Amino acid sequence: MTINQSAEQPAERGPVADFIHRLRDHDVWYSFWHTPMAIFAAFIALVMVLSAIFAPFLAPQNPFDLAVIDLLDSNLPPSWMEEGDPRFLLGTDDQGRDILSTVLYGSRISLLVGFAAVVLSLIAGVGLGLISGYVGGRTDAIIMRIADIQLSFPSILIALLIDGIVRTIMSKESHESLALYVIIFAIAISGWVQYARTVRSSVMTEKVKEYVQAGQVIGLGSFTIMIRHILPNVLGPVFVIGTIHLALAIIIEATLSFLGVGLPPTTPSLGTLIRVGNEYLFSGEWWITIFPGLTLVVLALAVNLFGDWLRDAMNPKLQ
């Protein structure tokens, strides 16, 4: 380390500056600024994430504040239509809530569930993959068998089954307040396999390399070698899977909420809003469903496009 520093790095840098410097030297950074589609997708996704985070400041009204909602404003079409009201850009729902505001608050919850599920899944999957690849033997065989079995079922079905079973076990009152955690947990469990399999195969190629042997020789523990030395070298593909998984997690959450086994109307995600609006589709009030639906599609598409680009950019073989 000392030799390295004096030979190659002219000046000391802080860890953050160092990270930024390394990022800007990276091929992926170059590829990003030369792929208009990636910039576009990232921009859309960023705008949606930011507007979801700052929903309380951006939304014209707080759709959960009963004081500002007026039933007389219910079922108004978007403002550019004949009976529209300029106060409600995208119209109102049956309770007189501004659709733009409910969509902003809804995407906030959808993104929260998506991110939380991806992070949990990632931690579990990467951890199991590391153990499986590094320890090998019987532990590896058991973990990979379970992964194989789980992989033969679609993840949306697994999430639905876990969610359904947990719901049945809990009492009706408690699942309304715990629904958010249950759904995050269910989606997280349904997604760990991809991470585990990828990390395992990377670990298998890394663990025979010299730096790992060197670590073993100087007497580092398995845990230290796994976390400090192997982990940073196998994380690349994990971010690709994580990005694509985020889009999938948001879609799974929306689907479960649409089916009525996800989030309750008291904490509506985009899926819950679509479910509620669906009842008004036949009487012609299409905007209650279509705007949350459109937001969901644009969000998922932007994340998917970004993930597609990231996968190609991180895989030099495809270029």
Added chain:
Amino acid sequence: MLGFIFKRLLQSILVMLAVAFITFGLFRFVGDPVNNMVGQDTTLEEREELREQLGLNDPFVVQFARFTANAMRGEFGQSYSLRIPVSELLRERLPATLELSIISAILALVLGMPMGIYAAIRRDSWLTKLFLTSSLVGVSLPTFLIGILLILIFGVMLRWLPTFGRGEVVYLGWWSTGLLTVSGLKALILPSITLAIFQMTLIMRLVRAEMLEVLRTDFIKFGRARGLGNRALHFRHALKNTLIPVITITGLQLGSIIAFSLITESVFQWPGMGLMFIQAIGNADIPVMAAYLVLIAFIFVAINLIVDILYVRVDPRLRVSGGKK
């Protein structure tokens, strides 16, 4: 070969036992099964008698063995909310789901294969680019939204097609079919398209990838050198070699189609098993949930087992290495 089949079979049985164990746990420990079956005015003695009759006082292992034996015969007791035997309910709902799933699978194949072949042969045409871009949109578009959009366009705005239920059905023995009446066929159009779109994009991408791979191989180059026309090369030689993986994957996808039909059934109020399961979750109707869980797990395990065995039979390399994937 035999050893491999035996290992896979054992694994399948273990999975089924695990599923049976989970469902049994649901049965036994969520709420009191007796309370779920009797009314308010049943006396304590009667309850105790029923408890004894149902064998709820037997040791755990005995109960689990009995549950598994019953499940294998398709007996899951009575539905808590509908008060009819679950086996009867399943028999009523199964045809609806299978008809929808099989029609969708055929639709996905019939549309997806030509699109994939076209995308492989004419790699740079604008239509190919359109197919590929729309397939990415298709992946980002959740099934239920496709259904809602179709309902909005063809059901609410144009009023061409029915948007819920199966229409009129005809009974052939216990099997109810909507394929023989006009209203039944009309009711099938929107749900089957909704269910087929996702699989169609999958099949299209797969056919394209496989076809491109085959077109690069030497025997195609040799055929071209021999003076064979494009038509013979593409359809007689290349297509034939892409079909094997496509058919296996489609077979493997049949399970997911049945699982995804759950969403489509909810959107269109299609009276199949998926809708039954969603309603059962809402009502905490455990016998119905258990039956669906066991059945869907069985379908998946069976399909995977068959495909695994077929793979080994088709590809001799797998036999040598002891059947490891």
